[in-house]
Amino acid sequence: MKQIKYLLLFVAIFMANSIFAQNANQAKACMDKAAxxxxxxxxxxxxxxxxxxxxxxxxxxxxxxxxxxxxxxxPQTTVWFNGTTQWSYMKSTDEVNVSTPTEAQRLSMNPYALMTLYRQGYNLSMTNEGGSYVVHMKATNPKRNIPEAYVTVNKAYQLQKIKIKQANKWTTITVSGIQRKNLSDNIFTFNKKNYPSAEVIDLR
Known part of the structure; x- marks a missing residue:
């Protein structure tokens, strides 16, 4: 009797792990398509x-x-990031802070940065909600800048919403009106000529 009990327990655990693995694979495939x-x-x-x-x-x-x-x-600020350096211009103070942003800082202004983070250091799972896919990302290292996030994409795998956890608080970013454009690299770097009176503060 005990052998049957343990066998059934083993089968239940195996099936649960198999379902979890399938769901994780589906979540990764969804993120791969969205990325x-x-x-x-x-x-x-x-x-x-x-x-x-x-x-x-x-x-x-x-x-x-x-x-x-x-x-x-x-309306309050403009942020430029050229891949290495970030410039944050505050209209109220006419100041520009220059920094090397953290993962969390980049995500707070650019939700699309999360679309590459999922590939390493996160466990993934997925649910269907209201005709959209919702991918749950949970960091394997809880001390990571973004320990947890939810990414919502539509059935065409276009990003709709991101919800990220930072310092036990949640930030939600909703995205719409995506349009393909040919963009010059120059627009991603702060140009002092366009803000002649701004005070530049280097925080690096």
């Missing part, structure tokens, strides 16, 4: 809306992306 869609665009522009708890609240803007480079503009 390929973005890569195939080359350069593109989109609208985004960002919401997070606290005083920051909700803000909306536009973003232009080419590979890892991006420039994002909101």
């Amino acid at each position: 390929a869609n973005i890569s195939n665009l080359g350069g593109f522009t989109a609208r985004f809306e960002l919401s997070r708890p606290g005083a920051v609240g909700r803000t909306a803007g536009t973003i232009s992306v080419k590979g890892v480079k991006f420039v994002a503009t909101t």
Whole structure:
């Protein structure tokens, strides 16, 4: 009797692990297709809306992306990232902060950066919600800058929404209006000539 009990337990565990592995593979395939869609665009522009708890609240803007480079503009700020250096211009203070951004900082302004992070250091699972795929990313190292995230893509594998966890708080970024564009590399670097009165503060 005990042998049958242990055999059934083994079968149950094996089936659960098999289902988990299949789901993880499906989640990775979904992310692979979504990442390929973005890569195939080359350069593109989109609208985004960002919401997070606290005083920051909700803000909306536009973003232009080419590979890892991006420039994002909101009513309060403009952020440029050329793949190495980030410039953040605050309109209220007429200041530009120059930095080498962390993973979390890049993600807070460029949701598409998450579309490459999933490949290493995350366990993936997937559910279907309202006609969209929702991929849950959980870091194998809980001390990672982004320990957890949810990525929502439609049935055409186009990014719709990202929800990321930072310091036990969630930030949600909704994306719409994606348009393919030929973008010059120059637009991803801050040009002092366009902001002659701005104070540049190097934080590197």
